[in-house]
Amino acid sequence: MTVLDRTALSGARLVLPGGVVDGDRLTVEGTRIAGLGGETRPGDLDLTGHTVVPGFVDLHVHGGGGASYTSGIAEEALLAARTHLEHGTTTTVASTVTGEIDDLTRQAAVLSELVEDATLAGIHFEGPFISHNRCGAHRPDLLRDPDPALVRKLVDAARGHAKMVTLAPELPGGLDSVRMLADLGIIAAVGHTDSDYTTTLEAIDAGATVATHLFNAMPGIAHRAPGPIVALLEDERVTVELINDGVHLHPSVLDLAYGTAGPNRVALITDAMGAAGMGDGLYPLGPLQVRVENGVAMLPDGSSIAGSTLTLDRVFQRSLLVHGLTLAQTVESLCATPARLLGLTDSIGSLETGKLADLVVVDSDSYDLVAVMRHGRWAVGGDSFPTVTSA
Structure with a gap:
């Protein structure tokens, strides 16, 4: 599994506690979700056509x-x-x-x-x-x-x-x-x-x-x-x-x-x-x-x-x-x-800043699983996403 010191996922549909947001950005630092939202930047992983949900x-x-x-x-x-x-x-x-x-x-x-x-x-x-x-x-x-x-x-x-x-x-x-x-x-x-x-x-x-x-x-x-x-x-x-x-x-x-x-x-x-x-x-x-x-x-x-x-x-x-x-x-x-x-809502169960970066990425049409991240590490499929080359 690849350790991610810092990475950002852009262009995905995010299923957040407040609702579903299309084309959004999620940033991971170490083992945690560091931020939600913001503009796409070069070097982000391009998850267009995918949906991100909590682990x-x-x-x-x-x-x-x-x-x-x-x-x-x-x-x-x-x-x-x-x-x-x-x-x-x-x-x-x-x-x-x-x-x-x-x-x-x-x-x-x-x-x-x-x-x-x-x-x-x-x-x-x-x-x-x-x-x-x-x-x-x-x-x-x-x-x-x-x-x-x-x-x-x-x-x-x-x-x-x-x-x-x-x-x-x-x-x-x-x-x-x-x-x-x-x-x-x-x-x-x-x-x-x-x-x-x-x-x-x-x-x-x-x-x-x-x-x-x-x-x-x-x-x-x-x-x-x-x-x-x-x-x-x-x-x-x-x-x-x-x-x-x-x-x-x-x-x-x-x-x-x-x-x-x-x-x-x-x-x-x-x-x-x-x-x-x-x-x-x-x-x-x-x-x-x-x-x-x-x-x-x-x-x-x-x-x-x-x-x-x-x-x-x-x-x-x-x-x-x-x-x-x-x-x-x-x-x-x-x-x-x-x-x-389980009494673990401070760390898992939803996509929120500060929680563990436990993520599941699925195809937005078929809902087939594409990638899994646990504690900021790709366990499945993370290396397959292209990188954004220009904002």
């Missing part, structure tokens, strides 16, 4: 590039992070899956080192504190009730880098664990749950603020039993994760959820496993094997979807071209909303 933020991802964050091997985690970076994800929260508690603590130790060197932004424990009835691609024999002491053991293993814990609040200890996580400043997420409407509301009142991949691995909506989905959608304190791959959710269901919650309460995620960025085949997901056929990850017996093969550049493109979202809406759900959840 994408993924709250929920298990792996990619054939590698998994659950392996407990630093080199695999680095490969997974690099794969998603090449597809525009400049901020990654690494997600685990259900395993033996001791295995999860060892994984947390490895991932914590990668948080400390700024490769990752934190750790998300998905399981083992989830419902047997809604476990999906998690081994049922390894599930545990969310006893607060056990939840705290995992959190402590992350050395201050645990960002989110997904649990089923109806299980013994569930609500107490939600309260504990909230007190610790860690996101308590409701997911893989068989909870009813009332218990879900109690979890929200106790401090739960995220719905893990809404609709998936939870009861559906019934007219006399609204279940967790309605409780999570209707409460403005809750941010809902949505997987926009055309497999996990019917497009009309995603549109309904998006229209109800709005971009400031939707975090578009990948929930990707190791096959992201790869081809079909067999891949590990924690202690399980997953079969990928035609880009769809399933348990070999066909009983459950097992994560996705998504990358966030595809989510970005689908949101605009399939669902008709605006650039501003899409950027909010891919960047600003997850950045706010």
